[in-house]
Amino acid sequence: MIRVLLADDEAMIRAGVxxxxxxxxxxxxxxxxxxxRAAIEECSQHRPDVALLxxxxxxxxxxxxxxxxxxxxPNTAVVMLTTFGEDAYIARALSLGASGFLLKAGDPRELLQGVHAVADGAAFLSPKVAKRVITEFTGETMSRGSAARERVATLTDREREVLALVGAGLSNAEIARRLHVVEGTVKSYVSQILTRLDERNRVRAAILAYEAGIVKHRE
Incomplete structure (x- = not known):
């Protein structure tokens, strides 16, 4: 069971979610x-798997x-609930360790997919907001893409393969099935990738994968 904390000051939004x-x-x-403030207090008390903020x-x-x-x-994954008008906040949230971003007006299935994904240790960006998030974070400059490719080139072939799947939003379990390895091996690869790229979390690594142009459409 995935235990969720829901924080929103609009009662109707909370009811819908x-x-x-x-x-x-x-x-x-x-x-x-x-x-x-209440979200922090209740999170400390209930220790949910996911906090929707x-x-x-x-x-x-x-x-x-x-x-x-x-x-x-630290064991609670954070997902931000956002609107298109709040794009400027998203890049700031990345550095704070948020694992996902969902649109309030998005497809309800994305909410369920997002909660499952981050609870399983993956990052999740609502498809409609993913490009806007990446644009805000990277500035879509050629130099950023070139720098990202240089950084990714330092990884082994297998590490680049894992990074591409992280960028595509796959969880550790999904990556393990895709690569026909055990989940523990994937966790080890992800840890090595974050260390070698000097990135703090999966979301930032996923952004780097997009910058480097190695992410393929999820099958």
Whole structure:
């Protein structure tokens, strides 16, 4: 069972998100709150697997709450709930360790996929926002792409293959099945990749994979 904390200051949004999550028998919303400060307190108490955080909330916004949750509850994956008008916040959230970004007005299936993905240790970007996130983070400059390719070139062939699958949003378990290895081996590869690329988390590694142009469409 995936235990979820839901934080949004709009009651109707919470109701809608909760209803979608309730349609999945493997997801349980253990607590709901309406502000960032309460999200931190409840996360520390309930230790959920996933924290869904609105970016704009009273008392403490979602970005600040995400940073504190990642510090206090390192085993809780953070997913930001966003709108197109909040793109400027996304790059900041990457550096705070957020594992995913979902559009409030997106396909409900993306919400369920995203929760499952980050709970399984993967990164998840809503398809409609992925390009905007990458654009905000990279600036779409040629120099960034060239630098990314140089960094990725330092990896072994197998590490580049794993990085490309991380960039495509696959979880460790999915990568293991794709490459016909055990999940522990994939975890070891991911750890090595993050160390060699000097990246702090899977999301930033995924962005680098996009910059380097090695990500293929997910099958």
């Amino acid at each position: 909760r209803a979608i999550l309730a349609s999945d028998a493997e997801i349980d919303v253990v607590v709901e709150v309406g502000d960032g 609105d970016i704009r909330m009273p008392k403490l916004d979602g970005l600040a709450a995400a940073a504190e949750i990642r510090r206090a509850c």
